[in-house]
Amino acid sequence: MxxxxxxxxxxxxxxxxxxxxxxxxxxxxxxxxxxxxxxxxxxxxxxxxxxxxxxxxxxxxxxxxxxxxxxxxxxxxxxxxxxxxxxxxxxxxxxxxxxxxxxxxxxxxxxxxxxxxxxxxxxxxxxxxxxxxxxxxxxxxxxxxxxxxxxxxxxxxxxxxxxxxxxxxxxxxxxxxxxxxxxxxxxARNPKIDISTITLNKIVPYNGFFVSKEKYDTEKIKLLKGSIDEGIFKKINSIVVIKNGGILIEEYFNDETRETLHDPRSVGKSLTSTLMGQAISEGYIKNELQPLKTFYPLHQFANFSTAKEQITIKDLLTMSSGLDGNDEDGNSPGNEENMYPTSDWVKFALDLPFQEKLNHRWHYFTAGVVVLGDILDKSVPNGLKNYADEKLFKPLGINHYDWQYTPQNVPNTAGGIKMNALDFAKYGQLYKNDGIWNNKQILSKKWINRTFTKQKQINGRNNEYYGYLFWNKSYKSKGKLYEAYYCAGNGGNYIVVFKDQPLVIVITASAYGQPYAHSQADKIIQDYLLPAVFVQK
Incomplete structure (x- = not known):
């Protein structure tokens, strides 16, 4: 002293x-x-x-x-x-x-x-x-x-x-x-936007998508584009709207282009659900009710309990297992920030204690999705990377992507797979098509139906739910509700598949860690995209 x-x-x-x-x-x-x-x-x-x-x-x-x-x-x-x-x-x-x-x-x-x-x-x-x-x-x-x-x-x-x-x-x-x-x-935070000086991107066909000829409110989209250029909406990188299978709107910002591989963070979690459904339909995994004990000798991990052995694939798909991990709680032992510095992310997850108060209740748990990726990697032929390429990416014509890896060299199913915006849109359109692409059933319609089911209520959110690594909510625009299942990632990244509308929306953004990231993406969808696409006559 x-x-x-x-x-x-x-x-x-x-x-x-x-x-x-x-x-x-x-x-x-x-x-x-x-x-x-x-x-x-x-x-x-x-x-x-x-x-x-x-x-x-x-x-x-x-x-x-x-x-x-x-x-x-x-x-x-x-x-x-x-x-x-x-x-x-x-x-x-x-x-x-x-x-x-x-x-x-x-x-x-x-x-x-x-x-x-x-x-x-x-x-x-x-x-x-x-x-x-x-x-x-x-x-x-x-x-x-x-x-x-x-x-x-x-x-x-x-x-x-x-x-x-x-x-x-x-x-x-x-x-x-x-x-x-x-x-x-x-x-001077309320600039006057002169839409007469703003031009929209000239859209050309893309492998898997034709150019839509449908009408929309171009002035509304010009106003949105001007608002992004003026920084009213921050760190938005691309906006893509697919209607009835065609590219209706495609705009890029902040030096991104059609070719840019964008990191959408936890959007990539949803692909884990897709590949799990594919592996189940092909018999490599029996079903989503299989417990962890059929894949791991859990008695060799810390905090062993018979309850932990009974955790199922479905529990991890719906983020409702009893493992003591909650990314929204900084003091949770299973918070993802505690996982990344470790040398074995699967061991980190399986070492966690079982908490009955969490069992069957939704809590955001990234480490559980890592376990799902490891189960897939062990179960499918030639590992998860090759399986994903053969069963999902190649059939969709997705040839350029970048997948991060865990310390065990398994594709990181926690998130971080990089693709361009239109390839993310293909993924969303696959679900809109009930699993069909180029007249071929790539993904089971039954699996999509189970995925697009309100499996769990999201804690603290009104009328918001969770399916199989997909979120669910309704967007309100001009007094009308539009229900959607969607992938979401840090920074304000979204792939939105509308349930009763022929519509898929992709937003890529890099407002990582910013509290406004998701709310501004919601505002873009509700106040600009939906009113522009569904013009009231």
Whole structure:
């Protein structure tokens, strides 16, 4: 320990690193891009900034101590090894002198060593180029959602920020301001889109798809295209609409093209269901009711129980097994983030304890889909990669794709298979066609019917369900509901197959980790694509 003023620090900090920090301790500044602390200068700090949908915004805060020490001063009775979980920064944002949003940041970020050492923060609020939904970006998005969006109307505003430390024992105790600063803004987030200057992509045939001659509202699609170009919708890379088997709409953004192989993350999980259905129809796997014990000697794994032995393929297809894994719970032992650093992802999953409270209840569980991929790889001739190529990709005319692999060199069924947008559309159209492609039954219609069944209710979501690694919900457009089964992946990636309409929609996007990713894709479908395709006469 060492002394800072009249208080005793509990950890040693990195100290005041630069002359710039020394001259600006206790202040917050803003920059329009990420600038390293070692090259940051006073002239880089903004006094005035025009904020558009394409703008980036970073903040730099200088403190005279580290967060761990600030929390220690607030609650000296809390031991060092508990301080990290006992509080964090409190961020407050004001617009034009009015407090809009205050958040006691959840313990967990920044990392413990940063909380111990750092006497400054250099973080993004908005990073349209490289943002991955980090904790500071998430705070800004919560601010927008909780009044900031309305407060930052077009025109002149003053944005002010205050940072305090807080700790929580039985109650929350908040410290004094440790840094504050403001920025004059000219907000211009509602651009006028002149659709007369926007042209739509000229569509040509693609292997497996003809060009649709059906009518649609081209002005609505031009308005959508302009909104994407203006950054109202962010990191959208392609939009494809197939109607009655033909390409109706095909647009690309952010330098992607018809040939670009896009990573749709968990969209790839759904292919595992497809290949499982194919393997069952060909007799390589008996049926989806087969228990895990027929594939693995579970007594050789940790946390053995007879209940674990009875987990079925169907339980994993519907994400409702009793294995203690939930990707939506950061503290879950089976969270996928705990799986990736391990050397054997299947062992990771099968080592998990069985929890009766999870059994037969839906919970998002990526590791379970990895197990399904391993079962397939062991069961089909020549392994999963060759089987998928022969039974699915070649029949669909999909020749260019890139599949990631597990540490055991098995195709990664957790997600991450890269294809172009039109090949993803072929996959969706196969389901729309009841498993037929080029007049050949590639996938069993019975399997598609079981897949497109509301197997499980999605926790916390009204009228949303889960089938066999496909999601289900209804989109509402102009007062009408359109039910769909769909594949979804991080970043706002979708393959949407409409149940009662001759329609397949593909959206590829790279808003990875961003909280707006899925909601903006839904808005595109509901407010633009469906109204454009189903023009009311």
């Amino acid at each position: 060492f002394y800072f003023g009249q208080k005793v620090n509990i950890v040693e900090t990195e100290g005041i690193k630069t002359e710039l920090q020394k001259n600006n301790t206790g202040k917050i500044f803003f920059t329009y891009k990420k600038i390293g602390d070692n090259i940051l200068q006073q002239k880089d700090f903004l006094d005035f900034y025009t904020l558009t949908n394409k703008s980036n915004l970073f903040f730099v805060a200088y403190f005279d101590n580290s967060l761990t020490n600030y929390k220690h001063f607030l609650a000296p009775e809390i031991p060092l090894d508990s301080l990290f979980k006992s509080g964090n920064y409190q961020f407050t944002l004001f617009v034009d002198g009015k407090e809009i949003y205050k958040s006691n940041l959840i313990p967990g970020a920044p990392q413990p060593e940063i909380q111990d050492k750092a006497t400054s923060l250099n973080r993004p609020f908005i990073d349209n180029l490289y943002g991955q939904g980090s904790w500071s970006e998430s705070f800004w998005n919560r601010f927008l959602h909780n009044g900031g969006d309305q407060a930052l109307s077009d025109g002149s505003h003053t944005l002010k920020m205050e940072i305090r430390p807080y700790v929580k024992i039985d109650t929350i105790k908040t410290g004094e301001i440790i840094a504050a600063g403001s920025l004059k803004l000219n907000v």
